[in-house]
Every structure is written in structure tokens, then in C-alpha cells.
Amino acid sequence: MNWSFIFILMSAFTSIGQQSDEKVVLVIHGGAGTILKKNMSPEKEEAYRTKLEEALLAGFEKWKKGETSVEIVRASIHVMEDSPLFNAGRGAVYTNDETQEMDASIMRGSDKMAGAIAGVQTIKNPIDGAIAVMDKSEHVMLAGEGAEEFAVKNGVEIVDTSYFKSDVRLKQLQRVKEKEKAILDHDGDQGSVDSSEDEFNIDYIEDKKFGTVGAVALDQSGIISAGTSTGGMTNKRYNRIGDSPVIGAGTYADDLVGVSCTGHGEFFIRNVVAYDVSALMHYMQLSLNDATQEVIRKQTEIGGKGGLIALDKDGNVSLPFNTEGMYRAYITESGKIYIAIYGS
Amino acid sequence: MNWSFIFILMSAFTSIGQQSDEKVVLVIHGGAGTILKKNMSPEKEEAYRTKLEEALLAGFEKWKKGETSVEIVRASIHVMEDSPLFNAGRGAVYTNDETQEMDASIMRGSDKMAGAIAGVQTIKNPIDGAIAVMDKSEHVMLAGEGAEEFAVKNGVEIVDTSYFKSDVRLKQLQRVKEKEKAILDHDGDQGSVDSSEDEFNIDYIEDKKFGTVGAVALDQSGIISAGTSTGGMTNKRYNRIGDSPVIGAGTYADDLVGVSCTGHGEFFIRNVVAYDVSALMHYMQLSLNDATQEVIRKQTEIGGKGGLIALDKDGNVSLPFNTEGMYRAYITESGKIYIAIYGS
Numbered sequence: 001m002n003w004s005f006i007f008i009l010m011s012a013f014t015s016i017g018q019q020s021d022e023k024v025v026l027v028i029h030g031g032a033g034t035i036l037k038k039n040m041s042p043e044k045e046e047a048y049r050t051k052l053e054e055a056l057l058a059g060f061e062k063w064k065k066g067e068t069s070v071e072i073v074r075a076s077i078h079v080m081e082d083s084p085l086f087n088a089g090r091g092a093v094y095t096n097d098e099t100q101e102m103d104a105s106i107m108r109g110s111d112k113m114a115g116a117i118a119g120v121q122t123i124k125n126p127i128d129g130a131i132a133v134m135d136k137s138e139h140v141m142l143a144g145e146g147a148e149e150f151a152v153k154n155g156v157e158i159v160d161t162s163y164f165k166s167d168v169r170l171k172q173l174q175r176v177k178e179k180e181k182a183i184l185d186h187d188g189d190q191g192s193v194d195s196s197e198d199e200f201n202i203d204y205i206e207d208k209k210f211g212t213v214g215a216v217a218l219d220q221s222g223i224i225s226a227g228t229s230t231g232g233m234t235n236k237r238y239n240r241i242g243d244s245p246v247i248g249a250g251t252y253a254d255d256l257v258g259v260s261c262t263g264h265g266e267f268f269i270r271n272v273v274a275y276d277v278s279a280l281m282h283y284m285q286l287s288l289n290d291a292t293q294e295v296i297r298k299q300t301e302i303g304g305k306g307g308l309i310a311l312d313k314d315g316n317v318s319l320p321f322n323t324e325g326m327y328r329a330y331i332t333e334s335g336k337i338y339i340a341i342y343g344s
Numbered sequence: 345m346n347w348s349f350i351f352i353l354m355s356a357f358t359s360i361g362q363q364s365d366e367k368v369v370l371v372i373h374g375g376a377g378t379i380l381k382k383n384m385s386p387e388k389e390e391a392y393r394t395k396l397e398e399a400l401l402a403g404f405e406k407w408k409k410g411e412t413s414v415e416i417v418r419a420s421i422h423v424m425e426d427s428p429l430f431n432a433g434r435g436a437v438y439t440n441d442e443t444q445e446m447d448a449s450i451m452r453g454s455d456k457m458a459g460a461i462a463g464v465q466t467i468k469n470p471i472d473g474a475i476a477v478m479d480k481s482e483h484v485m486l487a488g489e490g491a492e493e494f495a496v497k498n499g500v501e502i503v504d505t506s507y508f509k510s511d512v513r514l515k516q517l518q519r520v521k522e523k524e525k526a527i528l529d530h531d532g533d534q535g536s537v538d539s540s541e542d543e544f545n546i547d548y549i550e551d552k553k554f555g556t557v558g559a560v561a562l563d564q565s566g567i568i569s570a571g572t573s574t575g576g577m578t579n580k581r582y583n584r585i586g587d588s589p590v591i592g593a594g595t596y597a598d599d600l601v602g603v604s605c606t607g608h609g610e611f612f613i614r615n616v617v618a619y620d621v622s623a624l625m626h627y628m629q630l631s632l633n634d635a636t637q638e639v640i641r642k643q644t645e646i647g648g649k650g651g652l653i654a655l656d657k658d659g660n661v662s663l664p665f666n667t668e669g670m671y672r673a674y675i676t677e678s679g680k681i682y683i684a685i686y687g688s
Contacts, residue, residue: 143584146583240485266483270457
């Protein structure tokens with residue numbers, strides 16, 4: 001890692017986006033939640049920072065070669081999906097049935113084409129499934145086995161479900177189940193949450209919903225694309241679908257702005273968060289930062305915890321959240337990198 | 345049927361909404377598409393008008409009793425779901441696998457709570473599944489077998505899949521398959537479409553996507569709710585999900601307006617149509633009619649055929665579409681009924 005390229009810009013307020021003097025070409029997130037420095041070892045923090053930087057650089061390589069924003073988003077999300085650190089792809093959390101059900105979506109701003117898959121169990125990189133739906137079908141959203149059948153037919157890499165298995169995530173599931181049973185048994189009394197044994201600092205009850213990765217890129221042609229990929233909610237039941245595969249809620253891009261969200265998905269669906277950033281900019285002429293601040297304010301108002309990343313056509317970036325932390329990073333056209341984890 | 349209550353207001357332009365002097369309390373649609381008078385027998389037209397009126401009156405009964413807008417929407421959609429005339433519930437079209445996969449959603453404007461189910465095969469009235477998700481889960485969207493398991497646990501009426509079987513719909517599927525094969529064999533040359541043998545006037549290729557029912561109600565407490573239910577697209581594959589169960593795209597409601605859409609779902613998802621009506625009203629201060637005209641204009645711009653119904657907090661109604669026709673109807677607080685099928 002070349003530290004000379006790393007600018008650590010601390011934000012004064014949790015929910016204020018960071019400004020860059022240079023045009024930002026790629027912004028990513030790795031989930032929001034109760035991410036506190038006191039629960040994080042230096043080694044663990046370093047692991048996250050290294051992986052976020054790797055994700056940025058993978059996308060930036062594509063940017064330098066003049067590739068499309070869809071390919072930049074894909075490259076960047078691949079790195080996070082392939083890492084067990086994030087709740088997406090390989091690191092996907094367990095459902096109540098001890099399976100992994102993953103969702104992903106992509107949207108390209110220039111023509112507003114979009115693709116999404118929900119509840120897939122065998123697609124190695126769910127973002128690839130979403131991109132295939134956008135590029136190779138007349139549809140926007142495919143689900144479950146049908147989505148997998150489509151992926152197979154279209155050459156998307158399939159893996160055995162054992163690829164997604166992890167002792168750490170299984171232990172998380174067991175602890176969430178115990179905790180939920182305890183809450184049920186004690187009529188809502190959560191008691192104290194001990195996350196010291198948890199490699200991923202999951203605050204079991206509150207944060208079981210918050211893992212997701214996403215990327216928004218602006219390519220050399222000026223086209224914005226946004227993508228999101230998630231393993232969903234630990235201990236989820238009933239084939240629940242969150243906001244990540246919902247265009248307008250978890251992901252949105254047009255000619256003005258691209259957005260990828262992370263957080264308690266149900267609230268992001270109800271407030272149509274990703275598209276709302278664009279609507280505020282288009283209809284109210286708000287700046288990117290004012291628009292994202294407003295949607296996070298509205299999320300806080302209805303109790304929806306999480307955050308988002310947004311990148312506009314001029315390379316302005318905003319990374320607001322109303323949780324304790326959000327794994328977030330961006331890279332500028334000259335290769336300057338910003339990485340942050342905690343809030344104020 | 346009491347014809348003295350029926351006001352037939354012909355619109356001058358296909359896509360202009362109808363105005364009422366009285367507050368409208370319930371507006372419904374039964375799908376948009378290539379619905380032409382020349383293809384419709386008087387008996388068939390009468391059957392549709394009678395069923396639309398029945399759906400309005402079922403909801404209006406609830407309205408008069410002071411029930412919630414969710415219950416008004418439910419009652420109204422039940423009538424259409426229980427009829428083989430519409431592509432929802434009992435009349436759901438066949439997938440490529442000769443199954444029925446139904447989607448539905450509901451949103452209540454006062455608290456923006458929402459529920460949706462996608463790809464269910466055994467829920468008699470899919471709108472009931474969506475309402476159960478809203479009322480009895482912490483989730484917004486459940487899919488497939490998980491959604492059905494949830495429905496069973498929560499007392500939603502389940503039927504054998506044979507309930508949804510119909511020779512007419514099966515014949516439609518076979519004709520769509522033949523037509524698509526013919527198109528494939530002839531490299532895009534569709535030739536002429538003969539819909540004279542089709543009881544539901546399906547223009548096989550173009551209109552296979554357009555059946556859906558929906559309702560938006562304004563109850564005596566001033567709360568707006570919107571709901572949508574569909575059997576999806578004839579010959580659909582890969583567990584495709586359209587806009588109907590996507591909050592923001594096919595269904596949306598807040599304290600200002602409620603919207604339910606019908607049409608080529610993929611385009612409605614990409615333009616976040618239902619929420620966009622609200623955004624234009626909130627952010628641009630557009631009137632209901634100007635807002636719905638603008639979203640239909642944007643749909644036409646990207647090639648998205650279909651229509652929507654919208655009802656605002658003052659009881660104004662708008663029913664625009666860019667197809668040849670849309671089954672549509674509303675009822676005012678004094679019980680006056682408007683029913684229309686064709687465009688100009």
C-alpha cells in the first residue's frame with residue numbers, strides 16, 4: 001500500500017459528506033452500522049482499509065483504460081464480494097435456514113438501463129448476475145432459481161453453495177438466534193450486547209441488517225453507473241428482499257447522479273431513497289450534498305438507519321450516514337484515495 | 345346495475361386524466377394495453393364494465409362504513425382478483441412453465457408503511473399477502489415460497505394451484521409461444537396479429553406484459569392507500585419480477601398522493617414512476633394532472649407503454665395512459681361512478 005496516496009480526511013460531523021478538490025471517479029461503501037473504534041483492533045481496521053483500497057484500485061485500473069462505468073463498478077464490487085470481510089458474495093451472512101441468499105443490482109445513468117437479481121444462492125459474484133440481466137435480457141429484476149437459470153445460460157460464474165460457507169458467519173447466525181430468543185423470552189429487554197467475540201463487530205440485533213457493498217463510478221465518457229450487492233440480513237426468513245436489488249431504493253443512476261445505499265433496507269424502500277437524491281437535485285436544484293443530507297434526514301425521521309454514497313456528473317461526492325460508522329472510500333482522477341470507517 | 349349513477353365522461357385525449365366536480369374516494373384500474381373497441385363485443389365490454397362497477401361498489405361499501413383506505417383497496421382489488429377477466433389472482437396469466445406467479449403490493453400514505461409479495465403461486469388473493477407483510481412483519485418485500493410460508497402462518501387464504509388454471513389463459517400462453525417462435529424464425533418480422541379468437545383481446549407480443557389491477561383510496565380520515573396486483577407477463581421466465589411489487593415503481597402512497605401503475609413493468613421500474621408523481625408534486629408543486637402527465641411523457645420518451653391511476657388528498661383523480669386503452673373507473677363521495685375503457 002502506498003501511503004503517500006492516502007489522504008485521511010476526517011469529517012466534522014457523522015452525516016456530512018466529504019468534498020474533494022479533484023473530480024472523484026469512483027466511490028464505494030462496504031456497509032454501515034454500529035462500527036466503533038473501541039471494538040476494532042488495529043489489525044482488523046487495517047484489513048478493512050487494505051481491502052477498500054484494493055477495491056478502489058481495481059476499479060481505477062478500468063477507469064484509466066477508458067472502460068465503462070459499469071465495468072469500473074463491477075471490478076470494484078468484485079473485490080468486496082470476494083472478501084469475507086463484507087456481507088456480499090463470499091462474506092454473505094446466513095439466513096434462518098443456514099443458506100446464503102444474495103441480492104444485487106446495477107443501473108447505468110446514460111440510458112437508465114438496469115438489472116437486478118434477488119435471492120440467488122449459487123452466483124459467485126451477484127453483481128455479475130445483475131449486469132447480465134441488464135445487458136442480456138429484456139427484464140430488470142429476476143429472482144431465485146429463475147435468476148440462477150438465466151445466469152447459467154448467460155455464462156455468469158456459478159459456484160457450489162459451499163463456497164459461501166463460513167464458520168464466522170455461522171457463529172453470527174447462532175448468536176443472533178440466541179439473542180432474538182433471549183429478547184423474546186425477556187419481553188424486549190435486550191440487555192447489554194457483547195460484540196467482543198465477533199470478528200465483524202456485529203451488534204447482533206441492531207446491525208444484523210446493515211451489511212452491503214456498493215460502488216458508483218463516473219467513466220471517461222462522463223457516464224455514471226451505480227451498483228449494490230448484499231448478503232442481506234442475518235437470520236432472515238421468508239425470502240425477504242431488501243432495498244439492494246430494488247431500483248430506486250438501493251440503487252439508482254441517471255445523467256446527473258448515481259447512488260448506492262446501505263442500511264435497514266425496509267426503510268430505504270419506503271422512502272425510495274436512491275431515486276430521491278436525484279429527484280431533489282433535478283426538481284429542487286439542490287446540490288449533491290444538500291440532496292443527500294435531506295434524504296438521510298428523512299431516513300432518520302422514520303427511524304431508518306444506514307447511509308449512502310453518491311457521485312454526480314461533475315465528480316462531486318457525498319457519503320452521508322446516520323449510523324456510528326460506514327466503510328467508505330473514493331478515488332479521484334489523479335489517483336488520490338480517501339478511506340474512512342468511523343463517524344465523528 | 346343502476347345506470348342512473350353511471351357518468352360516462354369521454355376524454356378528449358388518450359392521456360388526459362378526468363376531472364370530477366366531487367371528491368373522488370376510490371379509483372381503480374384493470375390494466376392498460378391494445379384495448380380497441382373494434383375488437384370488443386358489446387357483451388365483453390359489458391362484462392368488464394359490470395366487474396369494474398362491482399369492484400368500485402365493494403370498496404365504496406367499506407368507505408361508507410368509515411373503514412380504512414387499506415380495507416377499501418383490499419375489497420376493491422379482491423373483486424378484480426376473483427374475476428377471470430383481469431390478469432391478477434384467478435385470472436393470472438401463465439408463465440413459460442405453465443404456472444402462475446403473482447405479485448402484489450400495498451402502501452399506506454399516512455405512515456408510509458408498505459408490503460409486497462413477489463412470485464407467489466398459492467395465495468388466493470395476492471393483495472392479502474401484501475397487506476399481511478405490511479401489517480404483520482418487519483419486512484416490506486417477501487418472495488416465492490418464503491412469502492407463501494409467511495402467508496400461511498399469518499392466516500392468509502391459500503388455495504391449490506389448480507384454482508388459477510384456465511383454458512383461455514393456457515391458450516394465450518400457447519399462442520404467445522407460437523408467435524414468439526414465429527418472430528424468432530422470421531428474424532423480427534411480426535406479420536399481422538390476429539386477436540379475434542382471443543377472449544381477452546391480447547395483442548400477443550406487445551400486450552403480453554400489460555395486465556394488472558390496482559386501486560387507490562382516500563378514506564374518511566383522509567388517509568390514502570394504494571395497492572396493485574398482477575399475474576405478470578404471459579410466458580415469463582426466470583422468476584421475472586415486474587413493477588407491481590416494487591414500492592416506488594408500481595405502487596406508492598404518502599400524505600399527498602397515492603399511485604398504482606400498469607404497463608410494461610421494466611420501464612416503470614427504471615423511471616420509478618409511482619414515486620415520481622409524488623416527487624413532482626412535492627418538489628415542483630405540480631398539480632396532480634400535471635405531475636401524472638409528466639411521468640407518462642417520460643414513459644413515452646423511453647418507450648414504456650402503460651398507464652397509472654392517481655388520487656390526491658383533496659380527492660382529485662388522474663388516469664393517464666399512453667396505450668390504446670386502460671380499464672379504469674372511479675367513484676365519488678356521493679357514489680357517482682365513472683367507468684371508461686378506450687382512449688380517444
